[in-house]
Amino acid sequence: MARFAANLTFLFTELPMLERFGAARRAGFEGVEVLFPYDLAAPELASAAQAAGVEFVLMNTPPPNWAGGPRGFAAVPGGEERFRRDFDRALRFAQALRCRHIHVMAGRAEGEAARQTFVENLRWACARAPHASLLVEPINPGDMPGYFLADFDQAVEVIDEVGAPNLGLQFDAYHAHQITGDVLSCWDRHGARARHIQIAGAPGRHEPKAGEIDFAGFFRRVDALGYRGWVGAEYMPATTTEAGLRWLRDGSA
Numbered sequence: 001m002a003r004f005a006a007n008l009t010f011l012f013t014e015l016p017m018l019e020r021f022g023a024a025r026r027a028g029f030e031g032v033e034v035l036f037p038y039d040l041a042a043p044e045l046a047s048a049a050q051a052a053g054v055e056f057v058l059m060n061t062p063p064p065n066w067a068g069g070p071r072g073f074a075a076v077p078g079g080e081e082r083f084r085r086d087f088d089r090a091l092r093f094a095q096a097l098r099c100r101h102i103h104v105m106a107g108r109a110e111g112e113a114a115r116q117t118f119v120e121n122l123r124w125a126c127a128r129a130p131h132a133s134l135l136v137e138p139i140n141p142g143d144m145p146g147y148f149l150a151d152f153d154q155a156v157e158v159i160d161e162v163g164a165p166n167l168g169l170q171f172d173a174y175h176a177h178q179i180t181g182d183v184l185s186c187w188d189r190h191g192a193r194a195r196h197i198q199i200a201g202a203p204g205r206h207e208p209k210a211g212e213i214d215f216a217g218f219f220r221r222v223d224a225l226g227y228r229g230w231v232g233a234e235y236m237p238a239t240t241t242e243a244g245l246r247w248l249r250d251g252s253a
């Protein structure tokens with residue numbers, strides 16, 4: 001059975017960031033994700049996680065915040081220096097936070113030069129941080145127009161081409177649904193490569209409950225594959241965070 005992590009960029013936003021850790025634990029989450037922790041000092045975030053008793057599971061390489069602008073630089077030709085500087089910053093945060101995974105953001109780019117740049121930057125990053133777990137995540141173009149990595153087959157090809165043991169797939173079921181229309185088949189094809197899962201319902205990216213995605217079927221397959229990682233709850237609450245947490249309490253996701 002998977003363990004659930006609250007994505008504190010999406011959930012408990014009724015509270016200031018440092019108070020979200022305790023709220024997540026009280027609600028039943030054992031781990032947390034923060035997409036872009038860079039607005040706060042890493043020691044403060046680490047203390048908040050420790051005091052709440054939650055594990056820091058996932059953070060992203062910069063962009064520094066969620067307010068728009070660039071979506072990372074790993075696949076952006078000419079952005080190599082910026083990528084390396086940002087990656088080192090992410091690494092410092094991840095070490096201070098004892099964060100399990102770093103999602104390496106590809107950025108907005110397209111074409112063969114972008115793919116080559118992505119592979120080369122990922123090779124550099126994997127060698128630079130051999131003990132860190134690095135992830136890439138296909139993101140659907142409706143939510144993030146122009147983002148380089150919008151295809152699961154391509155993500156796995158890139159992972160194979162990089163060929164580093166510390167690079168894996170971040171399988172976001174919501175993006176899988178938006179991109180392929182069939183989360184279960186996408187999981188059957190690529191689930192073995194997943195080192196981290198995220199969930200949200202469709203349509204609307206709200207709570208992971210009955211809708212277009214068969215979550216009961218999805219979790220049966222996740223368990224059948226022997227997945228032992230975390231599942232990040234990365235959705236926009238339809239009303240308040242608390243009011244939407246029934247799926248976590250009664251296991252109905």
Ligand SMILES: O=C(O)[C@@H](O)C(=O)CO
Pocket residue numbers: 035060103137139172175198234
């Ligand atoms: O799915 C998403 O949007 C996130 O996991 C993310 O990392 C966006 O930057």
Ligand SMILES: [Mg+2]
Pocket residue numbers: 137172198234
């Ligand atoms: Mg995601």
